[in-house]
Amino acid sequence: MLPLLSDPWFLFPVDGLGTMRSTVHTRCLDDAEIGEMLTRTRRGYHRAVAGLASAGNDVIMDYPLSEAWRLADLLEVLCGFDVTLVEVRCSPAELQRRERARGDRPVGLALSQTLVYAHGDRDIVVDTTDVGADVCARLIVGEWSRLSGPKAFDRLRHR
Structure with missing residues (x-):
């Protein structure tokens, strides 16, 4: 890893x-x-x-920030910490394939969680549809090292 x-x-x-x-x-x-x-x-x-x-x-x-209160609570609890918010995307077809393969969740659960990114802010975006975790991790590290200014959690906290 x-x-x-x-x-x-x-x-x-x-x-x-x-x-x-x-x-x-x-x-x-x-x-x-x-x-x-x-x-x-x-x-x-x-x-x-x-x-x-x-x-x-x-x-x-x-x-997942799939309920509005989760984000509000995290903004309060993690106040003072350096938080980087990463949006992880995946195609609907691949999400459903992964849910079927896991077998521990109903197929369609991930797609039903429409509030996950409703807050409209993030620091980094990765798409896992066609790449593995190692590639995504490297992309995140590369983007993370270039971040400057207020991050998404700070921006969301001040809204």
Whole structure:
């Protein structure tokens, strides 16, 4: 794997945090309780990322901003941190192929998350349709080294 930032750094996908949840307890929850549990988990994820960063770690979040409150909470929780917002694109056909191959999500979920980029700002854009993670990582590092001025999180915070 290509080190993107200074060591130590963490790739911290939100799905990794979700796998720590008790499946036995989760099966006992109704839809409203599941929604509340997911919100608590996501808020906790935001604070875990801030905790890792505040201890001097570089953190790469793998996280869709698919609900407006997520961005608002992150803007608050990550205030004072240097955040680079990367938009990761992929063709609809390839998204559906990947969802079918994964088998752990309904096909069409990614396309249904129309709010992910509704905030209209980003620092870097990569398209994963025809290239792998290593190529995208190199593209991100190249673009990241050229960023100057206020970044997307700072611009969004001041709107």
